[in-house]
Amino acid sequence: MPNQVAGAGHRAAPVHTDPEDVSVLTALSAVSDPVRLTLIRELAGSADWTRSCGSFDVPVGKAALSHHFSVLRGAGLVEQRDEGPKRVNRLRREEFEKRFPGLLALLLRDEGAVDAE
Amino acid sequence: MPNQVAGAGHRAAPVHTDPEDVSVLTALSAVSDPVRLTLIRELAGSADWTRSCGSFDVPVGKAALSHHFSVLRGAGLVEQRDEGPKRVNRLRREEFEKRFPGLLALLLRDEGAVDAE
Numbered sequence: 144m145p146n147q148v149a150g151a152g153h154r155a156a157p158v159h160t161d162p163e164d165v166s167v168l169t170a171l172s173a174v175s176d177p178v179r180l181t182l183i184r185e186l187a188g189s190a191d192w193t194r195s196c197g198s199f200d201v202p203v204g205k206a207a208l209s210h211h212f213s214v215l216r217g218a219g220l221v222e223q224r225d226e227g228p229k230r231v232n233r234l235r236r237e238e239f240e241k242r243f244p245g246l247l248a249l250l251l252r253d254e255g256a257v258d259a260e
Numbered sequence: 261m262p263n264q265v266a267g268a269g270h271r272a273a274p275v276h277t278d279p280e281d282v283s284v285l286t287a288l289s290a291v292s293d294p295v296r297l298t299l300i301r302e303l304a305g306s307a308d309w310t311r312s313c314g315s316f317d318v319p320v321g322k323a324a325l326s327h328h329f330s331v332l333r334g335a336g337l338v339e340q341r342d343e344g345p346k347r348v349n350r351l352r353r354e355e356f357e358k359r360f361p362g363l364l365a366l367l368l369r370d371e372g373a374v375d376a377e
Contacts, residue, residue: 167366171292177285245362249284 154225157212162219162235162242170243173218174250178203179211183220183234187251191233192224271342274329279336279352279359287360290335291367295320296328300337300351304368308350309341 173179178201185199196212203211212232215221219242222233240247290296295318302316313329320328329349332338336359339350357364 167369168292168294168297171288175285175288175292180285243366246366249360249363252284 154230156225157216157223157230159222160217160219162238165217165219165242167243170218170220170239170246173214173220174246176211176214178207179215180250182211182215183247183250186221186232186234187236187247192226192231194232195229196223196232197229271347273342274333274340274347276339277334277336279355282334282336282359284360287335287337287356287363290331290337291363293328293331295324296332297367299328299332300364300367303338303349303351304353304364309343309348311349312346313340313349314346 174183181201182199186194196208199208201208201211212221212223216223220235220239222235223230225231234247236247291300298318299316303311313325316325318325318328329338329340333340337352337356339352340347342348351364353364
């Protein structure tokens, strides 16, 4: 019996949105959430394809996490692929920067300042 | 009897937040709303202090509009003052730009592209 609960893979391949097709409102909505901001920041500090969905330190359940990744894909921020039982991620740094210059830098520049200010 | 319903003034003076005290998450949440994005864009196209709260073309009631302006003040984006019966506005362009470089430009650059893309 496949380990569907513990593993994150063996699902339909994730659907992606090209950053060029993302509106500014969609991009802003995607990044104006504390959990997604944490995901983006952790991804930015990791090499491409090294982080599985389960490796992030965020206080949400599996279904909510899946939703957050879906929003990030829909905003052209994150690309995912399945590697065996794991779904691994990369931040679409260059493509997103080309579409929304400076936005990613703002998100990463203020690291740790969300609660402190 | 004062015309409290039709007029927008004669309330307690609005409370403002300095952009320097605004977190990136607060700023992003403030601008990731279609009504507030419209308010920001209309303000950006108007001279300071020329736009009263009732002069914006947004599909919301008075209470909701008041809330949206409160959010914009809280993000350091808008300054308001009462002039007779009217509450007039200005976009805090320079202060906000200093705190979040490039963000306002992103919001204004994509004008009209929210639904089209």
